[in-house]
Amino acid sequence: MRPLESLRLSWRSIRGHRLRSGLTTLGVIIGVAAVIAFVALGASLQAGIIGDISPDDQRNLYGWAADPDTEGGPLAGAQFVFTQDDMDGVSELDEVEAAYGYATIEAQSVTYGGETQLQGDGLVAAGPSYIRDTSLADGRQFEMGANETVINAATAEQFEENVSVGDELEVQTATGGAETLTVVGITETSEGLSPFEGFEAAPRIYVPTDPFYERQAVGPAAGQDGEDAEAEDGGALFLAIVVEAPTADQDDIDTTRDAAIAYLESDESDASAFLGDDLAVTLQTSTELLQQLEDVLGLLQNFIVGIAAISLVVGSIGIANIMLVSVTERTREIGIMKAVGAQNRDVLGLFLAESVILGVIGAVLGTILGVAAAALGAWYIDLPLVYPLEYVALAIAVGIIVGVASGLYPAWRAARTDPIDALRYE
Amino acid sequence: MESPADAVTMVDVRKTYHVGEPVHALDGVSLSIPRGSYTAIMGPSGSGKSTLMNLVGCLDTPTAGSVSVGGSDISTLDERERTTVRGTEVGFVFQTFNLMPRLTALENVALPQLFQGVSRAERIERAGGLLERVGLGDRKDHLPKELSGGQRQRVALARALVNDPALVLADEPTGNLDTETEAEVLDLFEEFHEAGTTLVVVTHERHVAERADRIVHLLDGEIERIEQLDGAGEPESEPGTADGDQGAGDEPATEQDGDR
Numbered sequence: 001m002r003p004l005e006s007l008r009l010s011w012r013s014i015r016g017h018r019l020r021s022g023l024t025t026l027g028v029i030i031g032v033a034a035v036i037a038f039v040a041l042g043a044s045l046q047a048g049i050i051g052d053i054s055p056d057d058q059r060n061l062y063g064w065a066a067d068p069d070t071e072g073g074p075l076a077g078a079q080f081v082f083t084q085d086d087m088d089g090v091s092e093l094d095e096v097e098a099a100y101g102y103a104t105i106e107a108q109s110v111t112y113g114g115e116t117q118l119q120g121d122g123l124v125a126a127g128p129s130y131i132r133d134t135s136l137a138d139g140r141q142f143e144m145g146a147n148e149t150v151i152n153a154a155t156a157e158q159f160e161e162n163v164s165v166g167d168e169l170e171v172q173t174a175t176g177g178a179e180t181l182t183v184v185g186i187t188e189t190s191e192g193l194s195p196f197e198g199f200e201a202a203p204r205i206y207v208p209t210d211p212f213y214e215r216q217a218v219g220p221a222a223g224q225d226g227e228d229a230e231a232e233d234g235g236a237l238f239l240a241i242v243v244e245a246p247t248a249d250q251d252d253i254d255t256t257r258d259a260a261i262a263y264l265e266s267d268e269s270d271a272s273a274f275l276g277d278d279l280a281v282t283l284q285t286s287t288e289l290l291q292q293l294e295d296v297l298g299l300l301q302n303f304i305v306g307i308a309a310i311s312l313v314v315g316s317i318g319i320a321n322i323m324l325v326s327v328t329e330r331t332r333e334i335g336i337m338k339a340v341g342a343q344n345r346d347v348l349g350l351f352l353a354e355s356v357i358l359g360v361i362g363a364v365l366g367t368i369l370g371v372a373a374a375a376l377g378a379w380y381i382d383l384p385l386v387y388p389l390e391y392v393a394l395a396i397a398v399g400i401i402v403g404v405a406s407g408l409y410p411a412w413r414a415a416r417t418d419p420i421d422a423l424r425y426e
Numbered sequence: 427m428e429s430p431a432d433a434v435t436m437v438d439v440r441k442t443y444h445v446g447e448p449v450h451a452l453d454g455v456s457l458s459i460p461r462g463s464y465t466a467i468m469g470p471s472g473s474g475k476s477t478l479m480n481l482v483g484c485l486d487t488p489t490a491g492s493v494s495v496g497g498s499d500i501s502t503l504d505e506r507e508r509t510t511v512r513g514t515e516v517g518f519v520f521q522t523f524n525l526m527p528r529l530t531a532l533e534n535v536a537l538p539q540l541f542q543g544v545s546r547a548e549r550i551e552r553a554g555g556l557l558e559r560v561g562l563g564d565r566k567d568h569l570p571k572e573l574s575g576g577q578r579q580r581v582a583l584a585r586a587l588v589n590d591p592a593l594v595l596a597d598e599p600t601g602n603l604d605t606e607t608e609a610e611v612l613d614l615f616e617e618f619h620e621a622g623t624t625l626v627v628v629t630h631e632r633h634v635a636e637r638a639d640r641i642v643h644l645l646d647g648e649i650e651r652i653e654q655l656d657g658a659g660e661p662e663s664e665p666g667t668a669d670g671d672q673g674a675g676d677e678p679a680t681e682q683d684g685d686r
Contacts, residue, residue, distance in 0.1 A: 005540055016528045336524045339485065340538040340585065341513015343506055420485050423524065 003349070010353035013326075021358060024322045028362025028402055029369060031312030032395055035305055036370025040387050041377050042301035046294055048383035057132070058248040059097070061257055062195060063241045063283040065264075065275060074195050074289050080237035081274040082264070084210065087127075089269060090243060095259040097246045100127025101209050101238030102196055105216045106174030110205065112159045112167065123149075123171065123205045124197060125213040129244060131185060131206055135193060139165040139185030144208045149181040154190035155203040171205065173216050181207065195289045196240055201382055209238075243283060257283045312398070315362065316406040323355050323410035327417075334414055335422025348415035355407025356400055363399025367392060432494070433515075433592040433624040434459040434482050439491035441477050441647075451477040452488070453647040459593060464615075464625045466635035469644030475628050476597075478644065482626060483595050484512035496592035513541055517586025521598035523578040525570040525585075531557060532566040535584045542589060556584040560614060576607035580614060593624040600634055612637050 014021045062074060070077030082101060090099035105123040109116050124130075128141040131150045142148035149169065156163040163169065163183055171179045187193070190201040197204070214236050245256035264271050264281050275281070327334070334347055371387055378385040434457070441452040452474045459465055459482075469475050480486040481493050484500050487508070493500050496515030500508055517538075518524075525534045535553035544552075557566055560580040562573075570578055579599060586594045596615070600608040616637060619625050627638060635641045641653040 002543065005546075009540075012528055332524070333526055336526060337537070337541070338509065339483070339512070339518050339524075341509060341541040341589070343509050343541065346541055420480055423520070 003353075006346070006349045006353045007357065010350055010357055013330075014354060014357055017326075020322060024318050025358050025362040025365070027315030027318035028312065028359055028399070029315075029366040031308065031315040032363045032366025032398060033370035033373060034308030034311055036367050036391060036395065037373040037377070038301060038304045038308055040371060040374035040385070040391070042297060042305075043386040044374065044378045044383045045297060045381075047386045057194065057286050059245040059253065059285075060194065061243040061245065061253065061260070061283040061285055062102075062289060063243060063260070063281055064239060065271065065279045065281050067278055068280040074284075075240060078239050079274065079279055080239050081271040081279065082238040082241050083270040084214075084236070084238075086264060086269045086271050087238070087241065090241075090260050090263055093259050093263060095245075095252075095256045097244040097256075098127060098129045099241065099243045099260065100130065101213065102126045102130070102194075102240040102242050103209060103213045103238055105207070105212060107205075108172040108174055110155070110203075111170040111172070112163055113161055115159050115161075117158050117203070119171065119203065119205065121202050121204060123173075123207050123212065125207050125209040126242065128208065130193065130242060131187065132193070135187045135189060136185050137188040139183070142184055142206065142208050145210050146208065147179070147181055147211070148184045148208065150185035150187060150206045151183055152187040152190045152204045152206075154201060155205055156186050158203050169205070175216055177216065179207075179212065181205075194242070195286045195293075213238075253285060312402065316359070316402045318406075319355050319358050319362075319402065320406035320410060322358075323351060323407050324413070326354070327351060327410045327414040330414075331417060331422045331425040334417045335419045335425065338417070338419035339423060344415040347417070348411045351411035351414045352404065352407045355411070356403030359401075359403025359406070360396055360399035363395040363402065364392075367395035431460050432458045433461045433463075433496060434626075435492075435494040436481070437492045439481065439488045439493055441474075441481065441486070442489045450647050452481070454491070455644075455647070455649055456491075457642065457649065459624065459626060461592065461624050462619075462622050463640075464619045464638040465627070466638035466641045467626065467628045467644060468630060468632075468635050468641055469650075470630075472646075473644040474647040475644055477647075479595060479597055479626075479628050482593070483516050483518060484508050513538055514589050515592040517589070517591040517594040519579065519582050519586050519594060519596035519599045521601035523570070523575070523582050523602070525578055525581060527570055530567045530569055531562060531573065531581045534570065534581055535588055538585060538589050552588060553584070556587055557581070560584045574607070575603050576610055579603065579607075579611050583611070583614060583618070587618070587623065593626055594618075596625065596627045598629055599627060600629070600631070608634070 064075050064078035065081045066075075066077035066079065084101065087099045087101055090096055103125045104121075105125055107119045107122045110119045111117075128143060131141045133141070136150070137153065139150070142150050151163060151169070163186070165183055165186060167183050169181045169183060171181060173179065187206075190204070192198050192200070192202075192204070193206075243256060243260045245253045260283055261281050263269060265275060266272060271281070337347060337350075371391075374387065375385050436455055436457045439452055439455045440450065443449045443451055455474070455478065467475055467478060477486070481488055481500075482495065484495055487493075487501050491501075495511055498507075498511050498515070500511060503511065525531075526537060529537065532550065532553050535556055536549040539549045539552065554563075554566060557563055560583055562577060562580055562584070565573060565577060565581075570581070573581065583594070583599075586596075599615070600611055603611060612634065615625060615627070625638070627634065629635050636655060638655065640655055643650040643653065
């Protein structure tokens, strides 16, 4: 019998049991959709994160001091050890383009033109070059020691009247103080500019560490000398630092890293007093930091895909089950076909074709559903949808495999049915 | 023993089933069914009718003896070859019609050709022509459930003939039909017989069997007697012909080797 004829006959019998076939297929649809959706979302997430690293960011080294045995992402186990003097010292090294502290200042609200918005994420305090020229849509970087700020698009647009360069914002900090800031620049993107911030889009306000961090730092950040330190310039301690290499070249980055760490761990720096034997300085590029994050994401994704794959297995069991029922139900038909000359392989082919059709339909519909779900998810968390085309081919292959695996035994049972018994079967 | 003029030749055929005690369903049967003949097989339950039919229909193999269908000795064939012989040399007509419920009349008739790899266009032409011949030219696209019992049996007959078999084997073909339809179907059988089709009808109804040229009476797995009919619905039985006589002058070489 010709393969096309098998498919035609099998399709006929699938259509003869629409509801049953539909429900059977649903198992595979859900399984494939779940796998595809999670894989595509994971790929989109990774692409979204990696896509955020601009060439400029690639020469930035993000650093903190922590116990070398501490596991985790950026800033895990970090201690307040770096002073502004340290940053100045690192900046002066030949191998270093710039170095500055990084901190977030707890804030409560932002007022512009009489309108007040809550500012949950706080203020980001950093050096001027933290705001890269390429990421500015308008204006310029802030200057150290000035009451200036650069805000991102989301901050500018959250007020009824858009904030523009030259306007003034009033910020209410968590410690109760109020700061009046002059907007000197607005960034293009609303996503974070470094791994310290995270990557989600949110209203952000960037300010120079001097004077804001110096003034607003509290607790351990205020330095050991307590009140004395506040009076003195450079008394506040940084948890996180950014060191810029001259270029994004890996060799340059490595020399910069080595020089900065050598300086910070030498007696010249204030930080060395805190470092002792317990703490070590870590300096990593966003790519290196993200690699860790990606590893974690990948692990999580594998786990979820594993769970989704279980539903695919359940789906194939569903097909196997329904094919067994179908074989029993159609014993007489099998008998008729054999009586009129159907070979065992013809009968095997018919039933196998049926389960393969169910598997392929399930896989194709599941792929469509999975991509739709991934697209929806990517849209919701604002990521570019990455959908490798080979998934379609893969899905069809999975459908065929599922169909063959689940249909083989039932089809074999059908094929070896004795025509004499089958014709007598009621 | 075997002559090319025979559609079926059975020589000393035995079939033993082992269900606890060995049961001799057929116990030394020799029978020839010439091409173009019309044979009825009668006998009470358990006489071996079904076993005989399964053997002639190439559904089963004998325990001993030889069965030739369309010139092939089925006891020497493997399952696959036997299926091929069955598909090409035997046409089945069943009591319960046994049509494929989801296929149209045309597709049902064409089904045996599907398994022989005949092209679609050829199948449609051949099956369409046969449906015309059985008077169902206007019912080609009907499903079995949309047809009456008589119509279904005519579809089944058309299907049995589609591969131009050596013989058509009908098992109680009128068992599920009312008297009127029964007559119609039997008339159709006769029509095809006159056109040269070899017919074997298994029945327990005398008036169905009497349409044939001869009646083979089975009893306890042996041929009790073979009754020659003059045709034309003559109900007279000929008690003496079973043994020895061999119907002197009868063309259809009725063979019955005295094995008992």
